[in-house]
Amino acid sequence: MKIxxxxxxxxxxxxxxxxxxxxxxxxxxxxxxVKVTEYxxxxxxxxxxxxxxxxxxxxxxxxxxxxxxxxxDFLR
Numbered sequence: 001m002k003i004x005x006x007x008x009x010x011x012x013x014x015x016x017x018x019x020x021x022x023x024x025x026x027x028x029x030x031x032x033x034v035k036v037t038e039y040x041x042x043x044x045x046x047x048x049x050x051x052x053x054x055x056x057x058x059x060x061x062x063x064x065x066x067x068x069x070x071x072x073d074f075l076r
Contacts, residue, residue, distance in 0.1 A: 001024070001029055001030065001031040001032070001055065001056060001075070002031070002032050002034065002055075002056055002057075003020055003024065003031050003032065003033050003034070003053070003054070003055055003075075004033075004034045004035075004036050004045070004052075004053070004054040004055075005017045005020060005033065005034070005035050005036065005051060005052070005053060006036045006041075006042045006045060006047050006050055006051060006052035006053070006054060006062075007035075007036075007037065007042070007050035007051035007052065008037055008039075008050060009035075009037055010050070010051075012050070012051050012064075012065050013035075013050060013051040015065050016051040016053060016065045016066075017033065017035060019065065019066070019067070019068050019071055020033065020053065020071050021033055022068050023068045023069075023071035023072045023075060024071075024075055026068065026072060027072055027075055027076070029075060045059060046059050047059065047062045048062070049062050049063035050062070050063070051063075051064075051065065053066075053071070053074065055074055055075060060074040061074070
């Protein structure tokens with residue numbers, strides 16, 4: 001599973017990356033976590049408000065940091 005956290009590296013982006021890693025590990029998933037920080041690469045994925053979360057090419061959320069439980073729901 002490829003998980004991408006989209007954002008400039010602000011505190012919300014870092015928190016999303018931390019929660020996403022915790023969620024994926026909690027589910028016992030094999031995953032790769034990629035941090036996408038370049039604005040053109042973020043926009044091409046359809047994200048206009050960061051942070052964004054993309055799972056296997058599908059945008060799951062943007063503009064907020066969901067709970068670990070909510071992220072686990074995205075990953076299932």
